[in-house]
Amino acid sequence: MGAGTVGVCVLTWFAWLSWFDIRERRLPNWLTVPGALAILMWATATGRGAPALAGAVSLFAIYLAIHLVAPAALGAGDVKLAIGIGALTGAFGLDVWSLAAVTAPLVTAGMAVVVRIMSAERTVPHGPSMCAAAAAATALVLL
Structure with missing residues (x-):
């Protein structure tokens, strides 16, 4: 399977997860x-x-710890998604993994501020930010 096919599969997976x-x-x-x-x-x-x-285990451990401390802040699905996100970004190196790991919560926090200002909604899903951060960090290496 070529890199382009793998990329399409991963982006399709990210789109389904986010939706x-x-x-x-x-x-x-x-x-x-x-x-x-x-x-x-x-x-x-x-x-x-x-x-x-290593990336999968590390990101899973971080997300699991956060989920156990504050389950309302981060769902179990996000913890399981961290395995795939960590594996993908870890495969491309610590710098890609770190960029995705730091960017995802920052994007979610930014979206939460915007949503809080514009509506009565109190939460925003974290999965789309995880997917976007992983896609962006990985794209920096591949493009």
Whole structure:
């Protein structure tokens, strides 16, 4: 499978995740788990398995800790999505992983401020920010 095909698959996965999280305010296992497994398999097949696994475990651990401390602030779906996001960005190096890990919460916080000013809504989904940050950070390496 070529890089372009992989990119289209990942972006399609990100679009589905984002749409579902915005619409339903949750990320189901049937969307998060297969994507994470596919990314880990791709990374292993391309010789990037170890950094992808390290990225997946690291981001998962951070998100899990936040979820356990403040479950209302970060859902379990976001924790599971962190596996795939961490694997994808980790496969491209610590700098890509770090950029995505820091950017996602900043984007969500910025959106929360805008939403809070413009409506009575009290929460914003974090999944779309995770996907956008990962796509942007990865694109910086690939383009």
